[in-house]
Amino acid sequence: MGKGQIFQCSEDAVASCALVVNNGGVVVYPTDTIYGIGCDPYNDLAVKRIFAIKGRSEKKPLPILTYSMQDAERIVSLGRIGRMLGERYWPGALTIVAPKIDHRISPRVMAGSSSLAVRIPAHNCVLLLLSHCRYLVGTSANLSGDRALKSAQEVLNSGLEGYDALIDGGTVEKGIESTIVSVEGKPKILREGAIKTREISDLIGPI
DSSP, X not given: OOOOEXXXXXXXXXXXXXXXXXXXXXXXXXXXXXXXXXXXXXXXXXXXXXXXXXXXXXXXXXXXXXXSHXXXXXXXXXXXXXXXXXXXXXXXXXXXXXXXXXXXXXXXXHTTOSEEEEEOOOOHHHHHHHXXXXXXXXXXXXXXXXXXXXXXXXXHHSSOOOOSEEEEXXXXXXXXXXXXXXXXXXXXXXXXXXXXXXXXXXXXXXX
């Protein structure tokens, strides 16, 4: 399948990558936690490509990156607790799972669920991309089961192929995936990552 064109993180390059996304393409990009791979979550064929590129089971849902809290609330119902978490940790390394309210998103993204995982990343490069696209599938840019990758060079050295463009934003600091919390019903931690469970329970109470 081969590897896509490499871009340095500049306004013009990111605008070019936004056109790739808007035309149904797949882009690899840096976030504050790890390198991610994404596409337009409304484009079913593009979403299908993400699963194929990663070798990921279509039974596993995909998270969505958004540009702002306002954008997030157009696609999910955050509720009081979700809003509180978003106001505290966004942009940042927290993914919130909440009920989906935008039914135009590809059903593949949810993998049969009625909820969506959303996050606003704290990285200027991907935020610049999101300022053009508003929404991006935001899964890790690695083959399913492999470790998360921290730089464009690590992506190039990995077995990941079939994407259309790669934005080189240098080495990302954390190299740890985001923490995932569900706000459907009683809040619960689905994955502890860069933000510790204790911090979250200090904000919203025991979980």
